[in-house]
Amino acid sequence: xxxxxxxxxxxxxxxxxxxxxxxxxxxxxxxxxxxxxxxxxxxxxxxxxxxxxxxxxxxxxxxxxxxxxxxxxxxxxxxxxxxxxxxxxxxxxxxxxxxxxxxxxxxxxxxxxxxxxxxxxxxxxxxxxxxxxxxxxxxxxxxxxxxxxxxxxxxxxxxxxxxxxxxxxxxxxxxxxxxxxxxxxxxxxxxxxxxxxxxxxxxxxxxxxxxxxxxxxxxxxxxxxxxxxxxxxxxxxxxxxxxxxxxxxxxxxxxxxxxxxxxxxxxxxxxxxxxxxxxxxxxxxx
Numbered sequence: 001x002x003x004x005x006x007x008x009x010x011x012x013x014x015x016x017x018x019x020x021x022x023x024x025x026x027x028x029x030x031x032x033x034x035x036x037x038x039x040x041x042x043x044x045x046x047x048x049x050x051x052x053x054x055x056x057x058x059x060x061x062x063x064x065x066x067x068x069x070x071x072x073x074x075x076x077x078x079x080x081x082x083x084x085x086x087x088x089x090x091x092x093x094x095x096x097x098x099x100x101x102x103x104x105x106x107x108x109x110x111x112x113x114x115x116x117x118x119x120x121x122x123x124x125x126x127x128x129x130x131x132x133x134x135x136x137x138x139x140x141x142x143x144x145x146x147x148x149x150x151x152x153x154x155x156x157x158x159x160x161x162x163x164x165x166x167x168x169x170x171x172x173x174x175x176x177x178x179x180x181x182x183x184x185x186x187x188x189x190x191x192x193x194x195x196x197x198x199x200x201x202x203x204x205x206x207x208x209x210x211x212x213x214x215x216x217x218x219x220x221x222x223x224x225x226x227x228x229x230x231x232x233x234x235x236x237x238x239x240x241x242x243x244x245x246x247x248x249x250x251x252x253x254x255x256x257x258x259x260x261x262x263x264x265x266x267x268x269x270x271x272x273x274x275x276x277x278x279x280x281x282x283x284x285x286x
Contacts, residue, residue: 008163008171011210015166019205019224020197023069028222034067035218042122049125054104061097065229068221070094070195070206072101076233079103083150083186085177088193089254090159091167092206093217095193098231102191105155108146108177129156143180150184160249166207167195173253178245190234190252198226 106127132138161171195206242248
């Protein structure tokens, strides 16, 4: 198993449920058209790279999320300037623009993305830090590259679970990336992400897991009615607060004190509210 990309047990068939209520197909198509327009605008501006003002980047990312029909609910104190490791649980492709709203940052991504047509060049221009997931010997050099970016005053975004989870189950934060924050002497900013339909419990409609395709996930999100992305900026972990990467990862873990729900429990059928049986609800990912 890759140290950077562990395998989550979540699959589209077992975990991902469509939204309880959906918008009409024409409205969903309009949403996807708006997403495409914003993406083309991003491609047109991409040659400017990191010279684009951070506030423009924030507004573009928020607009991209809103174009899908998802409302953003952000709580907590904004992330500070300067070198910072931004970490969050990982549920969806929506997580990336949402964390950019919190603080524009250099993302960690697998090396294979560099070879993708168009996307690879765009990622490189955006300052993505590419990591080699399958070479354990490359890990110290990768940690040092991340630490170097942090020392230079950059924010770096990572998803320490190493894989997307459905939003009801969650993974544990892997420790390696936290060593970079310790080496650079910068704070860690934990962020909790969860998705729900307005007035309902956290759901899985926004999840992008397993063999799910990006197109299928985009369509599921675009069809959802009243989908809300809740972004909780948690208390900053200052340098020197934790003695080692193990305790730092545990302190940043959103679900540190909650039980892990098994894949089998997630796949089990649920009873209607009118039945006598009481089915416990899974914990919230954030």
